Amino acid sequence: MDGTRYSYRVFSPGDTSAFWALFTDNLVNLLILSGICQFVFGMPAEIVFGRIVPGAAVAILAGVAVYTVMAKVTATRQGRDVTALPYGISTPVMFVYLFGVIGPIYWATQDPLLAWQVGIGAGFMGGIVAAMGAIIGPWLKRITPRAGMLGTLCGIALMFIGAVPLSQIFEHPVIGFTSLLFILWGLIGRFRLPGNIPAGLAAIAAGTLIALFLGESRIDTSGLRFYAPVPYFGDLIAGIQYLFANPELFLVLVPVQIYNFIETMNNVESAEAAGDSYPVGLCQLTDGAGTMIGAVFGSPFPTTVYIGHPAYKRLDARAGYIIGVALVIAAAAFLGFLSLLAGLIPVAAAAPVLVFVSVSLITNTAWAVKPAHMAAVSFAILPHVSSLLITKWGSLMNALRASGAENLPALGEDGLTAALLMEGAHYEGHLALSQGAILTGLVWGAIVADVIEGRFRRAGGFALAAAVMSSVGVIHAAALQVPQFDGITIGYLIIGGFLCLYPLVAPREDLTQRVIVPDEPDMIDDTSPAQRA
Numbered sequence: 001m002d003g004t005r006y007s008y009r010v011f012s013p014g015d016t017s018a019f020w021a022l023f024t025d026n027l028v029n030l031l032i033l034s035g036i037c038q039f040v041f042g043m044p045a046e047i048v049f050g051r052i053v054p055g056a057a058v059a060i061l062a063g064v065a066v067y068t069v070m071a072k073v074t075a076t077r078q079g080r081d082v083t084a085l086p087y088g089i090s091t092p093v094m095f096v097y098l099f100g101v102i103g104p105i106y107w108a109t110q111d112p113l114l115a116w117q118v119g120i121g122a123g124f125m126g127g128i129v130a131a132m133g134a135i136i137g138p139w140l141k142r143i144t145p146r147a148g149m150l151g152t153l154c155g156i157a158l159m160f161i162g163a164v165p166l167s168q169i170f171e172h173p174v175i176g177f178t179s180l181l182f183i184l185w186g187l188i189g190r191f192r193l194p195g196n197i198p199a200g201l202a203a204i205a206a207g208t209l210i211a212l213f214l215g216e217s218r219i220d221t222s223g224l225r226f227y228a229p230v231p232y233f234g235d236l237i238a239g240i241q242y243l244f245a246n247p248e249l250f251l252v253l254v255p256v257q258i259y260n261f262i263e264t265m266n267n268v269e270s271a272e273a274a275g276d277s278y279p280v281g282l283c284q285l286t287d288g289a290g291t292m293i294g295a296v297f298g299s300p301f302p303t304t305v306y307i308g309h310p311a312y313k314r315l316d317a318r319a320g321y322i323i324g325v326a327l328v329i330a331a332a333a334f335l336g337f338l339s340l341l342a343g344l345i346p347v348a349a350a351a352p353v354l355v356f357v358s359v360s361l362i363t364n365t366a367w368a369v370k371p372a373h374m375a376a377v378s379f380a381i382l383p384h385v386s387s388l389l390i391t392k393w394g395s396l397m398n399a400l401r402a403s404g405a406e407n408l409p410a411l412g413e414d415g416l417t418a419a420l421l422m423e424g425a426h427y428e429g430h431l432a433l434s435q436g437a438i439l440t441g442l443v444w445g446a447i448v449a450d451v452i453e454g455r456f457r458r459a460g461g462f463a464l465a466a467a468v469m470s471s472v473g474v475i476h477a478a479a480l481q482v483p484q485f486d487g488i489t490i491g492y493l494i495i496g497g498f499l500c501l502y503p504l505v506a507p508r509e510d511l512t513q514r515v516i517v518p519d520e521p522d523m524i525d526d527t528s529p530a531q532r533a
Helices: 014-039 045-078 091-109 112-143 146-171 173-188 199-214 233-245 247-273 280-296 309-314 320-335 337-344 347-368 371-402 414-422 427-434 437-452 456-472 487-505 508-512
Strands: 087-089 303-305
Touching: 014 045, 014 087, 014 091, 014 173, 014 199, 014 309, 014 320, 014 337, 014 347, 045 087, 045 112, 045 280, 045 303, 045 320, 045 337, 091 112, 091 146, 091 247, 112 233, 112 247, 112 280, 146 173, 146 247, 146 347, 146 371, 146 437, 173 199, 173 347, 199 347, 233 247, 233 280, 247 280, 247 303, 247 309, 247 347, 247 437, 280 303, 309 347, 320 337, 347 371, 371 427, 371 437, 414 427, 427 437, 437 456, 437 487, 456 487
Parallel strands: none
Antiparallel strands: 087 303
């Protein structure tokens, strides 16, 4: 079809269910960041609900406007309905900004205003870095196997969007199980609920009603008032000046924004695997611009194309669901309803929706890649297991200190590391894997997929690129550093060197004939033997 007589339907019945899933995802992020800023970093409600939350809403509105137009243009060009890309605050990067930028400034100065100013300065500068991903994004997407990009997303989905919310369900089983029941019935089983009620709405409503009955939710209207979104140019300039006066903060800022535009690329690839193809460079530019707009209006937190497009595609959503989320989030932010919802909706009621998004992404990946490439997907997931372990070990130590334990060693101290190793807890290895887990998972997924396909030089190229990134601290290090040749960097060089050089001298039959591995299913198609690349 040439699309000349095609008219894209912005709204469809599937948008209703998709709305509740994406709305929950955005709402949970806003509730988390507002709670941490207010109760951990001591920011007054005027900054949190009067500046940060409205700024985030402006960024979401701006990005959704672009992605709605992008969906309409794509659908008209292809002559068929497409699902718009979901959009919101990047969950992994949000935590890095909270505890890698805003937190250190607050703890060092005890000045919440300065911490917020540096946060929006970092957000603006980070948006520039994220937008620059548009320069190399299309090339990266072209050379990176789908298994690598989707596999590292599966790692995030499995550990942070699936396992963590599932544990919250089991902490409050009466609320969580009731909400989960509606998700299992309506979104995973795809059976209709009475009156065709959207499953996401039923899940949240049922969980909230039970929480109110049990006294675990409250209705607090004290924060309801109008918060006008206004630009904060003076505060933004003050934050940027502080950044340039303390350039070590860029060592946190630059790598995490690299992860952010890689995340955008991966999520666009996920959408393409589900059948909707969008220009990755334009998406990366939009995410960077949205982040900068949000920073101008008071939000430090980067925005990105969200994980989970395949789930919304399965629900037969169009663009109406992202429009609805943007409008409701904006209304809640500008009118102060977010403070009301923070006390009203329990986490256990919203968590099942996130579990569904996680399960849907992993299921879609299994259908979108070759069976043989599931080995690459599995490799790409593993660094995120380490990332969750390191995060929770850090939380454990903080909880022990908060509970009054004294003279505790810090994570990473030699004595504690040796003791953990004796107990089978490999702290150093998990720490290395957790640092830059998004990129690490992508690289290892790409290496494995390319080896399976016999593209040895390309696989070696990914290994050598990992060696460079490791040597300067983009992956496997806490911050950027002067290039150094540690064991991990040397290991990548060994793998890259072998993959690039050995195929040049190996007997041809060794490169074209597969080896039978006992007790393993033979998922590689022998009719298309490996080829030298």
